[in-house]
Amino acid sequence: MPLAxxxxxxxxxxxxxxxxxxxxSAATTNVVYTASxxxxxxxxxxxxxxxxxLRIYQLSALVGRGAPTTVTLMF
Known part of the structure; x- marks a missing residue:
């Protein structure tokens, strides 16, 4: 959720x-890692x-990349 x-x-x-x-990169909270x-x-x-x-960043017009969250996806 965006903060201000x-x-x-x-x-x-x-x-x-x-x-x-x-x-x-995405202008929403959804990205797609395509098959190709x-x-x-x-x-x-x-x-x-x-x-x-994965390392996930929220982007801010004021400060750029925020602090990252790192996660591991298991398939």
Missing amino acids: EELEACEVEILDGATVKRVL AQTADWGALLAPGDTLD
């Missing part, structure tokens, strides 16, 4: 360890048993 912001925008970093593989992007980044689609580390 005109809109809610975010950036999501797709991580491979400490390396950022891809940055997804997954294949380009990992050589195949993510599948059951795979994990994906």
Whole structure:
């Protein structure tokens, strides 16, 4: 939820360890990591048993990127 912001925008970093593989940006709280992007980044689609580390930032017109939240998705 935006805090005193005109809109809610975010950036999501797709991580491979400490390396950022891809940055997804959106003017909403939803981003899509497409099948073609997954294949380009990992050589195949993510599948059951795979994990994906993400760093999520809310964007602010006043201060830019906020403090990140890091999560791991399990498929």
